[in-house]
Amino acid sequence: MNVYRSQLMVAIEDVMLDIVRSVAEGKSPVFTLRNQRDWKNVKFGDRLKLKPEGQASTVEIKFSSRRSRPKFALIIHLLGVVHRLLFTQSTCTRRQLYYQNVALVRSQGLLDAAVRDICSLLNAPAWELGVIATSKGLVAGPVSLIMETGDVIDCMAPGGVLIPQDINNVVRLESDAQFVLLVEKDATFQKLLDEGVLERLGPCILVTGKGFPDVATRLLVQLLWKFLSVPVLALVDADPHGIEIMCIYRFGSLNMSHQSDDLAVPMVRWLGVHPTDISWLGIKAQPLTAVDISKLRNLATRPYVT
DNA sequence: GATCCACCATAAGAGACGAA
DNA sequence: TTCGTCTCTTATGGTGGATC
Numbered sequence: 267m268n269v270y271r272s273q274l275m276v277a278i279e280d281v282m283l284d285i286v287r288s289v290a291e292g293k294s295p296v297f298t299l300r301n302q303r304d305w306k307n308v309k310f311g312d313r314l315k316l317k318p319e320g321q322a323s324t325v326e327i328k329f330s331s332r333r334s335r336p337k338f339a340l341i342i343h344l345l346g347v348v349h350r351l352l353f354t355q356s357t358c359t360r361r362q363l364y365y366q367n368v369a370l371v372r373s374q375g376l377l378d379a380a381v382r383d384i385c386s387l388l389n390a391p392a393w394e395l396g397v398i399a400t401s402k403g404l405v406a407g408p409v410s411l412i413m414e415t416g417d418v419i420d421c422m423a424p425g426g427v428l429i430p431q432d433i434n435n436v437v438r439l440e441s442d443a444q445f446v447l448l449v450e451k452d453a454t455f456q457k458l459l460d461e462g463v464l465e466r467l468g469p470c471i472l473v474t475g476k477g478f479p480d481v482a483t484r485l486l487v488q489l490l491w492k493f494l495s496v497p498v499l500a501l502v503d504a505d506p507h508g509i510e511i512m513c514i515y516r517f518g519s520l521n522m523s524h525q526s527d528d529l530a531v532p533m534v535r536w537l538g539v540h541p542t543d544i545s546w547l548g549i550k551a552q553p554l555t556a557v558d559i560s561k562l563r564n565l566a567t568r569p570y571v572t
Numbered sequence: 573g574a575t576c577c578a579c580c581a582t583a584a585g586a587g588a589c590g591a592a
Numbered sequence: 593t594t595c596g597t598c599t600c601t602t603a604t605g606g607t608g609g610a611t612c
Contacts (some may be wrong), residue, residue: 337598359582378581379598402581402606452606478582479603505606510583519583576611582604589598 271352274395277388278349285342295342296493297327299386300345308523313516313530316523318388327383333480341387345397346453348384351396357432360399382521391525392481393434395570403429403483404455407464407471409490425459426472433485439493446490448534449474450502450511478511481522487515491531499537504544506565512536517570 288295291346300307300316308314329338344363363377385392392398406426411419414435421427430436447463447470449455455474464470471490475483491498500515502508516534518526 290590399581450605475605476607479605480581483581507583511604514582521583574612576609578609579607581606584595584601584603586601587599591596592594 270394271355272366273452274321274388274390275349275352278345278352281345281387282342290414295329295338297338297387299327299383299472308520310517312532313526314518314520314523314569315524315526328397331367337380337383341376341383344377344380344384348395348397354488355396357398360397361433363395363397383385386524388446389524391483393432398431399481402480403473403475403486405429405471405473405486406455406459407441407443408469409439409443410470412438412440421471428472429473429482429486431482433482433489436486436489439489441471441490441494443471443494443496445496446471446473446487446494446498447537448487448498448500448502448515450477452476454501475511475515476544479514481529484515487534488529488531491533498531498534500534501537504539504541507541510565513565513568513570 285295300319307317309317317415327338327341347358347363347484360377360381363381381392381397384395388395404420404426406423407421409421411421411430411433413419413432414437419427419430447458447467449458449472451473455472458472463472473487473490479487485497490496498513498515502512508515512534516522516530518530
């Protein structure tokens with residue numbers, strides 16, 4: 267069995283033993299985790315990174331608290347599931363975990379949060395625990411993904427190829443692409459393909475996360491950047507959400523700040539559309555809504571802006 | 573064919589609630 | 593009573609199946 271996998275299993279067993287000890291000593295068990303909802307807990311070098319233990323403020327999930335008890339129970343349940351996944355060397359999607367015990371999990375959002383907590387607790391990314399997210403991103407262009415199993419995924423199919431859920435099992439990439447183009451929306455992605463952008467702009471790879479990119483899409487973008495050493499350009503709307511999506515590709519997100527090393531690509535360059543391009547190109551712009559302005563104010567306080 | 577709804581990701585803000 | 597945490601809601605992007 268993989269050494270890392272067996273170490274994770276031992277780590278889970280240690281967590282469980284700590285809980286048993288607490289109960290035996292008459293204490294109420296508690297999980298103490300770094301708070302991943304607080305921007306003060308991330309530092310910014312070239313990407314967002316969760317501060318190490320001791321420097322970051324923490325949250326406590328106490329069994330004694332009526333409010334956090336369901337979350338405590340969910341984490342215990344998931345630790346058991348993850349232990350089984352590691353032992354059987356299998357994987358499970360977040361959605362499958364949700365449907366396995368809807369009564370306990372209650373909502374997809376709560377499950378996602380509990381998985382994040384377990385990753386923080388074990389200091390390991392979710393995919394190493396066998397927990398994967400259903401992929402939604404697409405990739406198109408002259409690139410072949412060689413998987414651990416020996417399977418080869420050719421991404422030249424019309425309309426692009428769904429990014430595999432087990433993208434962490436890619437062992438090698440083969441491509442002669444000169445750059446990678448990240449596209450915010452699926453509609454734009456399809457339009458660019460229809461207009462023959464792959465031939466007109468030379469060998470290049472198009473990737474879309476269909477809005478906010480999921481984990482598999484961000485992992486693939488980092489793989490392309492690392493293996494091919496080519497420029498990565500972002501084509502997003504000139505609105506707060508477009509800018510935020512570009513920032514997630516480039517700097518990572520607050521929620522996943524503990525995994526930024528695997529997910530962020532600091533070399534992503536903002537191709538446009540820039541707000542200044544709107545007047546230059548004579549495009550009729552939509553006025554910002556109250557929500558847009560609120561989002562802009564929020565973006566302005568982020569570490570990578572300040 | 574158009575519309576509705578359930579589903580699947582990502583994110584953050586507001587307000588409710590518990591602990592001290 | 594205050595402060596911090598947690599849950600719910602809503603925003604973005606989409607797909608696919610059922611119904612009219």
